[in-house]
Amino acid sequence: xxxxxxxxxxxxxxxxxxxxxxxxxxxxxxxxxxxxxxxxxxxxxxxxxxxxxxxxxxxxxxxxxxxxxxxxxxxxxxxxxxxxxxxxxxxxxxxxxxxxxxxxxxxxxxxxxxxxxxxxxxxxxxxxxxxxxxxxxxxxxxxxxxxxxxxxxxxxxxxxxxxxxxxxxxxxxxxxxxxxxxxxxxxxxxxxxxxxxxxxxxxxxxxxxxxxxxxxxxxxxxxxxxxxxxxxxxxxxxxxxxxxxxxxxxxxxxxxxxxxxxxxxxxxxxxxxxxxxxxxxxxxxxxxxxxxxxxxxxxxxxxxxxxxxxxx
Numbered sequence: 001x002x003x004x005x006x007x008x009x010x011x012x013x014x015x016x017x018x019x020x021x022x023x024x025x026x027x028x029x030x031x032x033x034x035x036x037x038x039x040x041x042x043x044x045x046x047x048x049x050x051x052x053x054x055x056x057x058x059x060x061x062x063x064x065x066x067x068x069x070x071x072x073x074x075x076x077x078x079x080x081x082x083x084x085x086x087x088x089x090x091x092x093x094x095x096x097x098x099x100x101x102x103x104x105x106x107x108x109x110x111x112x113x114x115x116x117x118x119x120x121x122x123x124x125x126x127x128x129x130x131x132x133x134x135x136x137x138x139x140x141x142x143x144x145x146x147x148x149x150x151x152x153x154x155x156x157x158x159x160x161x162x163x164x165x166x167x168x169x170x171x172x173x174x175x176x177x178x179x180x181x182x183x184x185x186x187x188x189x190x191x192x193x194x195x196x197x198x199x200x201x202x203x204x205x206x207x208x209x210x211x212x213x214x215x216x217x218x219x220x221x222x223x224x225x226x227x228x229x230x231x232x233x234x235x236x237x238x239x240x241x242x243x244x245x246x247x248x249x250x251x252x253x254x255x256x257x258x259x260x261x262x263x264x265x266x267x268x269x270x271x272x273x274x275x276x277x278x279x280x281x282x283x284x285x286x287x288x289x290x291x292x293x294x295x296x297x298x299x300x301x302x303x304x305x306x307x308x309x310x311x312x
Contacts, residue, residue, distance in 0.1 A: 021049065022061045026070070029085035033075065038082070092132045099137050103144040110146050115189050115196075119155050122147045146191065150214060157219060158198055161186040167203065167223040173215045184209055185226060206232050207271040234271045237295055241266060242286040251279070265290075277302065 021043070028034050028042060039058045043049050062083060066072055069089035075082045094102070106125070110118055122145060129138045142148045147155070161168055167185045174180060183203040190197060195212055202209035238257070241248065241264045248264060250256070257265040270276050273295070280287055280299055289296040 017049075018061075018064075021053075022064050024049075025058070025061050026065055026085075026088070029065075029072065029083060033080075033082035033084045035080055035082045087133075092128075094132055094134060094137055096136070099134075099140050102137075103140045106141065106144045110144075115155075115191075116159055118147065119152060119159065123152055126152070146194065146196070150196065154216065154219070155189075155196075155213070158186065158189060158213065158216075161222065162188050162198070162200075165226075167226045168219055169221040169223070170219050171217040172211060173217050175215075179217055181220065182209075182211070183223075184211070189213065201230070201232065201271075203230070206230050207273075208232075208275065209272060210275065232271045234269055235273065235276070235292070235295065237268045237270075237276055237280075237292070238290045239266055239268070239280060240264070240288045240290060241283055273298075 024042070024046070025034075025039060028039065034042075036055045036058055040053055040055070043051060043053050062072060065088075071086040071088070073084050073086055075084060106121075109121065113121070125141055125145070129141060132138075160166075165185060165187065167183065169181060169183045171179055172182045184198075184200040185203070186198060187200040188198075190199065196214065197210045198213055198216075199208070199210045201207070242262065243264060244259070244262055248256075248266075250266070251268075253270050254266050254268045257267050259265070268276060268279065276295070277299065280289060281302070289299050
């Protein structure tokens with residue numbers, strides 16, 4: 001204490017190494033079952049301890065945890081003779097009213113932060129669920145989370161590829177043709193209609209593309225060099241929407257040309273005609289394509305076919 005008051009610093013002399021080592025073993029057992037060999041190897045390679053302890057010493061630390069209230073069992077020799085942390089008195093508890101507040105905050109946050117921040121938050125909450133042995137809390141978070149069912153490790157990889165604009169080959173489970181290999185240059189990830197998409201350029205079809213992330217089965221390859229001989233043709237579509245400009249949520253490839261009598265004139269550019277058609281049709285009867293004429297005729301044909309299908 002005198003040393004701390006004098007220097008206002010924590011040094012090795014002020015640390016209880018017995019307590020520190022005991023907490024390290026507790027941390028190890030929280031992660032996974034460990035054998036004596038695992039514990040000894042960890043202490044040997046630890047940055048601060050860097051020493052070899054005996055099996056008897058490790059046993060003392062484990063018994064100290066038991067005396068503190070931890071329930072620790074040992075597996076059979078055929079299973080590796082590993083110590084398993086069954087329960088401990090330090091588990092967090094959360095009452096129902098706090099669960100409701102927690103999930104409400106999470107829903108609000110998830111709508112106002114970036115994908116990168118959302119992934120970080122999701123990883124933290126999943127780790128928190130592992131510490132709070134409360135099925136109701138876990139179920140509430142799964143219901144509130146927009147990333148439930150997603151492989152977070154894959155999301156982190158895709159986010160990295162988008163930042164680097166990598167060209168990747170992936171297996172995609174198409175609703176029409178089943179699992180097939182696709183090659184895209186990654187651009188960004190974002191939510192649309194509560195579904196997470198990855199946007200980029202399709203090498204196979206030489207146009208812009210967007211894929212549902214939950215349909216990506218596997219990432220096969222990250223190309224070292226991008227294809228340079230792409231012939232991507234972009235079209236420009238002019239359409240009118242019966243809505244005030246403030247009510248519209250424009251996409252990155254769209255811009256407002258004019259607003260007149262509650263009608264908003266919008267220009268959209270894209271190399272993906274299918275995506276443009278889906279966008280136009282999403283407005284229903286409140287939208288009218290003005291040009292180009294060929295694209296407008298295709299929309300009219302789609303609408304006529306839909307009408308005939310319903311009439312039949």
